[in-house]
Amino acid sequence: MPTTDVQAFEAHAPDAELDDLRARLAAARLPERETTSHRWAQGVPLADLAEVVAYWRDEYDWRAFEARLDRIGQFRTTIDGLGIHFLHRRSTRADATPLLLTHGWPGSIAEFVDVVDELAEPENGTAPAFHVVAPSLPGFGYSDKPATTGWGTEKIAAAWVELMGRLGYRRFAAHGGDWGGVITTILAGRFPAHVLGIHTTTAQAPPGSPTDGLTASERRWAEETRDFWRDRAAYAKQQATRPQTIGYSLVDSPVGLLAWILDKFAEWTDTADSPFEAVSRDRILDDVTLYWLTRTGASAARIYHESHDSLDPELRVDVPAAISVYPRDIEKCPRPLAQERFRRIVRWTEPETGGHFPSLEVPAFFVKDLQDGLAAVLAASR
Template sequence: MSAEIKPYRISVGDDVLDDLKSRLRNTRWPEAELVDDWSQGAPLKWIKDICRYWADEYDWRAREARLNRFTQFTTEIDGLDIHFLHVRSPHPQAMPLIITHGWPGSVVEFHKVIEPLTNPTAYGGNAADAFHVVCPSMPGFGFSAKPTTTGWGVDRIAAAWAVLMDRLGYARYGAQGGDWGSAVTTALGAQDGEHCAGIHITLAMAARPNVDGQPTPEEARALHGIKYYADWDSGYSKQQSTRPQTLGYGLTDSPSGQAAWILEKFWAWTHCDGHPENILGRDELLDNVMLYWVTATAASSARLYWESFGPKRRTPHKVTIPSGVAVFPKEIVTPVRRWMEGSYTDIRHWREMPKGGHFAAFEQPELFAGEVRDFFRTLRQPMAR
């Protein structure tokens, strides 16, 4: 392994944890919402209970140790320290796979699928489906460094991922992503087709609607999602793409505010039958929030929206390498194959999933792992090291 790659372990100081508990216990709460649902935002009763649990019962040291079961590293790429999990498979013919999270996610999203992907035989699978998994924290997210200049948009992140995979010695690899991870994975497939064997994504928000006549059921479902998102669900995006710095003051100062800002999206975007804790455990939800709180990355993570939707809008990519798409029914906007085909010219795999939402690996780890195996199985060959 290159000398430029340094081992890393998550180690949050006691002072940070003490400060967190103090802030939680001294939260200045607003009055309750005036409705009996989530239509005005995350309900006061639930957020107060989450924050009480966070302060009094949540055991970060145990959760930290659990996350540290994965081997982690940092390496400087393009002037920025990038944090990443790198979990090698015990199976020698494993395929390298880089998986990328989005906002408001983190590497925590993948904690239930890394082991099944790297060691499928321990989970009832086949050694021929094994992966060496690389899971980076996006710049400005989690334990990666925060950009100190503008310009760290999707294309630059994808270029950094290509450098990372080369630095790890992987001459041929696959890539998978959701949310912003889908955009980065798409850009990576477009930029590094010489080495990236194929991409798999779960979201294609950049694919413009192209309805000719009466919409198909697939198109009608996506059009409904687009309208709902624009009308009721996109305020966070407008704020983060226009004034991320202003937002950052409140979220960086208030853990209850940071939690509410993130957890509302786990209500809105998971297949949870009305409540996030129907699909994800309270500790899991807080693990993800912690990666924003302890790193104070509210503003730096939000700036990805400014980079992407702000003054310098990015141009669409054309991906000519093999592509796979999983359509999870509760995705924000479900992908439409016909809308994607102009930008993804070699879609070889398309699957409607029976359940799941935006955080696919987090919500439905078995379905996600099986789907990733199925797509990349057709692209496997002996890997160059």
């Protein structure tokens, strides 16, 4: 296949794969319950996990998710020898702007399926419309798994520019959170000739940025972010140093994969007790099942090995940027620190609700915030 080809793609897991998943769930060996009365203090509680496993085995409908992906439009192309999968939804609006959406870990393109249609064809005629492109990161979902090292965030950003060019989008806006936020930052800093501007929920200041003059609330944000990386980021250290080791469990055991991912949905969402207060079981299982069926638990974990703590401290973003800091996100960068890297912040918002997965937790608000943020970005880029 010529490397410039873009080909349509349809998702369809063999029935045998789904039967095998159900059989593995039925034969799962679970440990005893946690020994603490504080439910999530030791990780995913046994009762919660057992309930989700039963639902996944007996009621969850993967075919419905496959159909939703196909309705949006799926494609693949090869860039630098690696097959890249992506969703592509063109708007009917003549004034639509190309928009690149990049997910993170433990997310996937499943983060965006509920917001693509409204971004492409907004009900409010005065809201901006977008031609939406949402690629699967290398090693995630239906993208190929890199067979060698080198596919870090810098190379991914360059590949995204190539991808958008193949679709006829020489200049585009970009959004991302988590790893998608890092990649979006690199896109804006390295490729300003192609990036009109960005919206991100993951604004990272350069290391060592001065904290003098921060307000009490801004200082608390900085302290909470520091504490997260010091006390609650064992998953990142494991995947950065031993992705192959944890990968065996993630690829071989659906219950192990579910627990590993569900733990993050629980801790990183804006909820009092259970992630299902904010995100439905089906939406979380769409994401987990995509990892399972594509056998990408290990390959997705390797993005930490490639890129953990690797964002260039000297990188600066001079294109217009809109930044949203959700209250229960894991990294909350105060604006004075963010301005050290993002030098044209045209819109800064601090929503009242939401966590690390806003497109799943508060999809209607997320879409409006993204529309408003990118409207400000596009106005400033003219």
